[in-house]
Amino acid sequence: MKQDIYLDNSATTKPSPEAVQAVVECMEEIYGNPSSVHRKGLEAARAVNRAREAVADQLKVDAKKVTFTSGGTESNNLAIKGAASSYSNRGKHIITTAIEHPAVRNVCRDLAEDGFEITYLTVDEMGIIQVSELAEALREDTILVSIMYVNNETGSVQPLDKIAGVIKRAKKDGKLPLWHVDAVQALGRLPVLPTKMGMDLVSFSGHKVHGPKGIGALYVGTGVSLRPQIVGGGQEGDLRSGTENVPGIAGFGAAVRGLVKGEGTAAEHMASLRKLLVEGVLNGITGCRLNGPPPGNIGAAPHIANISFNGVRGEVLVHWLENEGIYASTGSACSSRKQVEHSVLKSLGLSEGEAEGALRFSFSPENTVEEVKVVVRKLKEGVEELRSFAKMQ
Ligand SMILES: Cc1ncc(COP(=O)(O)O)c(C=O)c1O
Known part of the structure; x- marks a missing residue:
């Protein structure tokens, strides 16, 4: 399973x-x-x-x-x-x-x-x-x-x-x-x-x-x-x-x-997972863009990474990942099941296509390095599959 x-x-x-x-x-x-x-x-x-x-x-x-x-x-x-x-x-x-x-x-x-x-x-x-x-x-x-x-x-x-x-x-x-x-x-x-x-x-x-x-x-x-x-x-x-x-x-x-116990180390742990994911995706998959501050930047929260995958619809990729037991989302939860205008991502200068291909990955202190490695590997597989499928259309 x-x-x-x-x-x-x-x-x-x-x-x-x-x-x-x-x-x-x-x-x-x-x-x-x-x-x-x-x-x-x-x-x-x-x-x-x-x-x-x-x-x-x-x-x-x-x-x-x-x-x-x-x-x-x-x-x-x-x-x-x-x-x-x-x-x-x-x-x-x-x-x-x-x-x-x-x-x-x-x-x-x-x-x-x-x-x-x-x-x-x-x-x-x-x-x-x-x-x-x-x-x-x-x-x-x-x-x-x-x-x-x-x-x-x-x-x-x-x-x-x-x-x-x-x-x-x-x-x-x-x-x-x-x-x-x-x-x-x-x-x-x-x-x-x-x-x-x-x-x-x-x-x-x-x-x-x-x-x-x-x-x-x-x-x-x-x-x-x-x-x-x-x-x-x-x-x-x-x-x-x-x-x-x-x-x-x-x-x-x-x-x-329960939060009091681990705030500092938990934040460091999540920041390292975010870095692993972002670097793994940007170095391993072509046509990707990080939407938001890069790892290590003072403006980057430890637990949220938003990445656009060119030529892929975010929603389709969410479901592809779901079939692999991986849960991410296209944007904020309250808007992701509605037709949205991606106003936040567009405020950062994204085009309609880039916003459409965006996925949000958000961590908790319980996530592990092994999980992130699996996600990077599966993302590469999913993005390649969906891109080649789109080309055949
Ligand atoms: C930044 C921010 N503010 C407010 C809310 C709304 O919180 P709640 O779901 O408890 O109403 C959310 C939920 O996604 C949020 O992310």
Whole structure:
């Protein structure tokens, strides 16, 4: 039987045994409502608080700053819409980038329809913004800057320390701008330290870090006021109503606790796998292009590699690989089953054909050198077969 080689960890990760155990425990035993005043309720409230502490510990922030949501999408919605609504009396200008996840991009699109003005920062061929463009775009009425940490399609990492410097200077000059960071693809892979890094709002998702799906968190910094987007019973400090998803929260907390063990070495391991894959493909298969920063570049995330294979349709190659027990994807998970316009890859300067032939490989700390060697070998075989098949058409 063929072995499964799972290289689609940016779409979702396999839940850790600790996360699964925590979910099961909350389904079977800790099933109270955290708002109930009896023992069952207190047990559930304690499970929620333990998870909040785990996330806060990872971020090195006060637990009160962590709000649980239903995932990265909701965290982004709450951060951006919540800030836009709260600070619209200070201005209606928002700055973001051309390569954000749809959970940021489409929120900004909707806000534009509601009278907000959105500036989209461009990116270079590696998917990185120019910090000078951000500095020029900042205005008196800029209330929010939303720039992601790691891009989910290309793995490009934005220069966060320089961005923080520009925003800090703007704040010193009396401007408002809050800084929201979609760190969904960064948690557990690169350091995410909101206070130290000068971030005001940071989004996370449980299922990208070996936790359950349908759970996420938003870090909300000191002095930041957000208008809740889901109102009701006032849970999560009134920021996000609804009975807490206790199993999801506990599973997320357990998964995050597991990340603490290996962040540094895990990142190095994944970076070495990425290098092996990229070099193996670029040196071994003609007509390929890496979309994003090369291995060793400061803008390269350790765990995501996006490669275009000329003359091959990405989707066809995904299925060819699947038959070999290898799982990759054509782009971001939420868009890969729809007809998409490849807006992120085109922002890096790719042609339609190059974008069509792009595949994303995303690693977890569990992947091995042997697996990557198999993938490189199989890719060569698959690409050659599909190219010769295309020639016969
Ligand atoms: C960068 C980024 N932001 C947000 C999300 C949405 O997260 P969730 O699936 O938890 O809603 C994703 C998921 O792919 C992502 O990659």
